[in-house]
Amino acid sequence: MKVTVNTLHKKARDGEKVVMLTCYDASFAQVMDEAGVDVLLVGDSLGTVLQGADSTLPVTLDEMVYHTRLVARGAKNALVLADLPFGSYQESREQAFASAARLMQAGAHMVKLEGGAYMAETTRFLVERGIPVCAHIGLTPQSVNTMGGYRVQGKTDEDAARLLDDAKALADAGASLVLMECMPAELARRVTETVSVPTIGIGAGLDVSGQVLVVYDMLGIYPGKKAKFVKDFMAGADSIAGAIKAYADAVRAKTFPAAEHIFS
């Protein structure tokens, strides 16, 4: 069965976790689709894991269009979500629409953009014109240079209150999903119970509607040290398909993330 925005909302209502992984090509898309992964995120993390850059900032819209086309060819049932890359949407809502339209024409079913309440107007502009939007708050890697590094966000009461307001503003503007990266579990829980749309976490604890990881990370392919929120599902699996199935099972069984993967 094709996964749609409605499927994701129904899962969230029924308490069934949404399973998301990043995906950059057709072969992985086929494996993930067959393993029952609900959403394939064509992430701008491809800048770090495919291209070897030290951030997502160098990734271009042309590159995202290319990888979205590859993933869309391999995905039969999964929903294809594509990141708007740095510089392709922040200038104006018109710029955002033109960029998002290219991703949709390449086969995306939804686009993701990073930022807080200040992106609400852009979100509404896209949604009103037929482009579903996933909001991305918390640790927003495209802002690494202003955030002063890849750090957990929302640790002070003031930052937590702002992130809760951001989530509300973006959901009110019509976002179909709210993705939260590297936030204390308690704050992610509060956001999830406040907004009426499904939430997806990466380093945001268990009390969210679904989970996402970078596929290379969950297959144990990362240079340097493993981030706290990552689990290597290749350990103990006998194939890549098996590792991806183990991840999907663990997310649905709520055994991933475990305490050791969660920020407090």
Ligand SMILES: Nc1nc(=O)c2c([nH]1)NC[C@@H]1CN(c3ccc(C(=O)N[C@@H](CCC(=O)O)C(=O)O)cc3)CN21
């Ligand atoms: N392979 C890969 N995985 C990712 O999750 C990812 C990328 N690349 N590229 C883009 C961003 C960068 N991301 C990152 C990178 C590092 C940390 C990190 O080192 N986090 C620390 C926590 C720091 C703190 O305590 O504030 C950790 O221990 O996990 C987090 C997110 C997430 N995204």
Ligand SMILES: CC(C)C(=O)C(=O)O
């Ligand atoms: C880590 C996820 C949320 C992402 O935005 C990406 O892979 O680019």
Ligand SMILES: [Mg+2]
């Ligand atoms: Mg991204």
